[in-house]
Structure formats: structure tokens, C-alpha cells
Amino acid sequence: MSTPTAKVISVGIVDDSARDRERIVELLEHYQTQHLVHLHIRQFEDGAALLENYRPDYDVLFLDIQMGGIDGMKTAAAIRRVDSSVIVIFVTKTAQYATSGYAVDAQGYLLKPVSSFAFDAELTRSLRHLNRMKRDSILVGSSVAPRKVDVADILYIESRKHKLTVHTIDEHISFNGTLKDFETLLAPHNFYRSNSGYLVSLRHVEAIDREDCIMSNGDALKVSRARKKGLLEALTDYIGGKVV
Template sequence: MAGFCLLRVMEDVLLNAIIVDDEAPARSELRYLLGEVGGVEVLAEAASVREAIEKMQSYPVDVLFLDVSMPEVTGIQFADALQRLKNPPAVIFVTAYSEHALEGFKVNAVDYLVKPVEIDRLHQAVNRAAEYVTLHVKATQSERIPVEKGGKKILIAIDSIRYVMARDDYAYLQTDSDRYFSTVSLAQLEKRLDGHGFFRVHRGYLVNLAMVEEVEPVTGGTLLLTLNGVEEKIPVSRRRVSSLKKALGL
């Protein structure tokens, strides 16, 4: 009966999900269980945080089913970084280790499941994710900004922008796959993007803090930033270094 009630809450909400776990059998088992629960479409699987980030560039994600113990970057660290996004996806930890539950909830996970996953608990977790998405994501998703490409006006998602670069009175907006032109100045775009996790690192650059992967000190007390999906390194002016480090929690 409890499972029936949860499914009724879910019937108008279809969650787009990515499963992140370094063990393939665990991913397969969870995918099967989610099929039994319903209300969730697993768009992709990832064996690492790096792979998950790549998948998130291609798919609109409502919820991440995230293992805690993974190589290089842990699930806790990844979930913490996701909080810098304006509209982070719901996170459900699925792990063999119950002792990390407190850490999981500190990074705003909607639930914490211990393997082997019980289907009733998975029902409950999916329901919580649906409530989170309904309240926090669906109402504000798909915020877009007009740009120009090939003489045409198009709209791109704000959270797909890696950085904005000033050129005279105009600006270029860089995503992971393309560069777009805007007749709006960098100063105007800074106001437009306020509240979306962008930071003015230099008089000529705005960067999306959620896309920062590496911070490299250079001569003269300045920094160079490496952003996800971007080869070009972004300079940070000396007077912006301290406030940037604070914004990144460094």
C-alpha cells in the first residue's frame, strides 16, 4: 500500500536520471530496480565523476544516483561541487557504506540508500527526488539567453555557458561545443547572469564557477583557470584572486 501511494505522487513527474557507480553490476542492478519502481528514465550510466560530468553536458538531468566510494573524486565531493549550480539535480546516494550518511545529507542529498537496495526504500527515495524536482528544478529550468550564430538569433541554456569574453562593446559566449556572439556588453551580461553562478575574474572575462576544474597559480600572484570542456585557459586578474578563492571555497 505504501508503494502504491508513492507511485500516485509520481505519476505526473518523469525524472531524467544518471547512475554513477564505478561497478558495472551495481549500475545494472539499480537500473533494473528503477524500472520496477517506474517514474524514472535512466538516460545514461557513468563509472566515474569525470564521466558523469561529460554525460551531464549531453542530457537534461533531474536526479543523480551516486555512489560514495569512487576513484579520483568521491561522490560526496561531487555532490558538494554540484551545489554551486543554480539548479543542481537531486542527489540520491547509493552505497555499501552507511557511515557516510551524515556527510551525504550535509551536501543536500535527498536520500541515502545502503546496498543491497530494498525496493520500498527506493520507492521512497524516488518520491523524495520527485518532490525536490517539482519544487526546486522544474519551476526554473530552461532559463536561456539570446545569442547570434551564422546571422541567426538563437537561444542557449545559461547553465551551458562556460565563460563570457569581452570584445570591444560586444561579447562572445563559449559553451563546450561552440562560441556565440552577443551585441550585449560584458557589463550588461554580468547583470543578466547575476545569480546564476558566474564570476567576473578579469575585466574581459566572466566564468561559470560550476565549470572550473583546475586553478593554476602563475607568476605575479595571478591565476589561470581550466574549465570543463574548454581548451583555452582563462586569466584571473590579481585583484580578483582573493574573492575568487573565497567563491570557490579554496
């Protein structure tokens, strides 16, 4: 059976046991031979080593839970603050931590010693999930500290005095940039420029009230007169209706 994706997959292995890391490497190398994928693999001896200069460019992370220093759960929690999309698979000696993984949106668990069958099944499932969601995440923030966010979580992007603020469901991320760059990037994802200062996600527009665009979080964003008709047309097209 072939894998559902053919791109280069960036994989991180975090475990304070060199032998356990090598076991995962062995399984990954076997997987890429059998499934004809290209895996870029990096190893880390503990959570601190991964978190130092972490950039959100990993696709899959295998995290040992019980490690000295920063354990797997704390490592995953720190990663989730800057990377909402990376697939986290915990590798552990006991299943007692399974329910704790919901807090950090873990994709799955592998019990040590890791069997080839369980590993292949988990990685195949994860790559299918990755293939479905990969198009729906973007990097935002400064070039030295980029953040990966899900497009579906972005309510709108605001531009003020050459500074952008990405308003998501959970947070606000500010950095220097131009709205035009994101307007092009997000055009296929149902975003619309409501005026010179706002790029709004149509999925999060609750209503158009006179000159305001009401977002799902209650924010009222001014709509320019010149763009109001276009916004209404884009919104009704998005929801499958028509302008009357």
C-alpha cells in the same frame, strides 16, 4: 500508489561497479512500470565520466560514494557549483558518510545491497520534492555552459553593454543576453523591471529609499522615475499591503 509527477524524469547512475549500476537500473525499470512514469536513464562508470561535459539537465542522480578517482562526495560538490537543483541520492555500503551529505545538499541515502522497498520509498519522496521545486529553477549562462539556479536565490539581474549578470545569494553569473527574455520568463515569479538595467526579485527587496531600491545583500539599485510607482505597487501587492 501513483507517482506525483508524469513528466519524463532524467536519471543518472554513477557507480564504478557494473553490477551495482544494473541493480539500480532494474529498480528504476520496475518503478516506472509500477508508477506509470517515464524515466530516461544514463549510466556512468565513475565521477569523472559524469562531470565531463556535464549539463544541468538531470532531475535525479544516484551517486556511489566510494569510487576510484573522483569519489561521490567530490563529484557532488563539483555538480553543486553548476547545478543547485538536481536531486542527489547517495548509494553506499556504509552509513558513516551520511552527515557529510549536508555539505552538498543530498536528498537521501540508500544502503547496498539496495532493497526494492527502500528504493521505492526514496524515489517517491524525491519525485514529490522534484515536482514541488521544478517550476522554481531556470537555466542561465551561455548556451555551451548553462547553469541551473533556483529562482528563489536570484536577487536581481543586471544588464550592461549587452552582457547580463545574474546576482544570486552566493555568486554572480555573467553571460551575453537580453534582459527582456528574462523579464518574460520571470514575470510569474514576482520580478520587476526597476529600470532599463535591472530586473529585481521582489522577495529580496528590503526597501525603496528615494531613487534607490535596496536589496537584501545591501546593493542599492537605481530606480527610474517612470517605473518607481509601478515598483511600489508591485512590491506592496507582493507583501499584501497597499500604496498610501
